[in-house]
Amino acid sequence: MGRWEPNARERLERTALTLFVEHGYDATTVAEIADRAGLTKSTFFRHFADKREVLFGGQDILVGLFGEAVRAAPPSATTVDCLAAALESVAAVAFTPDRHDLAPQRRAVIAANSELQERELLKRARIASAIAEALRARGADDTTALLAAELGVLAFSTAYARWAAPDNRQPFIEIARAALRDLQAGATTLGTDTEARA
């Protein structure tokens, strides 16, 4: 078998997700994934450090995209504009229509395993840190940066859950923009609710 296999990474990813759903994440071995994909274990390890990286391998890229998009937004962009730009950026790279069919499987595998759920929460915390740091670099005060980062992560995670629904046909970015608008309206409500009652 040659050292280079066309689409090996994607074949391995799809096969792994199928096996994780069929047999459970813990019960699936790298050898089984490689075997079912018609590849070798060493090919697997050229693409992924371990089987968990099949689910979280894009994490560094994603975290980087969030931060870069916020930093690259024009000086006139508001904080919420920066969040919208970040969502545009990740939508274009990571949540494209050709990857939609993998998303329900990935979500199901993570939902069934508490250790993977923790990893997903940590991924979100890393995204929040990256957004907050990039906003601070644009001159945002600490409170705004932290709060906006949580708003961005909530828009992202809400949008991902909706986009990953098996019957969803709407593009990620449309769902994400709507989620961001909802959250922004929610922020207005929270910002005024005690005053409104007084």
Place this chain on the structure above:
Amino acid sequence: MGRWEPNARERLERTALTLFVEHGYDATTVAEIADRAGLTKSTFFRHFADKREVLFGGQDILVGLFGEAVRAAPPSATTVDCLAAALESVAAVAFTPDRHDLAPQRRAVIAANSELQERELLKRARIASAIAEALRARGADDTTALLAAELGVLAFSTAYARWAAPDNRQPFIEIARAALRDLQAGATTLGTDTEARA
């Protein structure tokens, strides 16, 4: 040595934190903690499942307090009132003046260890889930519940960091109320920033 030791839990906690700071968390063993505290390993294990629980043992209580306080707030309470009530509740139980001197040590130990930092992030995520769930039970819509929960956790974690500063003398609840007010003002700004520019 008797089965029951007065203040054994607190002695073990204080000794463990001192050793974690002196020798590092990973290098400290349960045997050393018990020995330095003048107690036995079995006494340690009557109070803590492992050495990590010295740092995170109060987590379940804390998560429970957040949820209960939100649920117990009067029907007229706004969402932000509920968050304030939750902060009052945890301030009274967990962040009392007699525990202040432990806080800088705990923070230093966690800051020095990436696995403990992850645990701290997961604790915050659990608190956020508990708040969001309790707000939903009061009839909040999903967006408001999720966003308010993040606001509550940010108020909590910001307040904890300020309260735990070695030279701080201000009570936790005062710091937390101020943090909540700042975050609420930040929410108003975020809620309106795109409109303001348009």
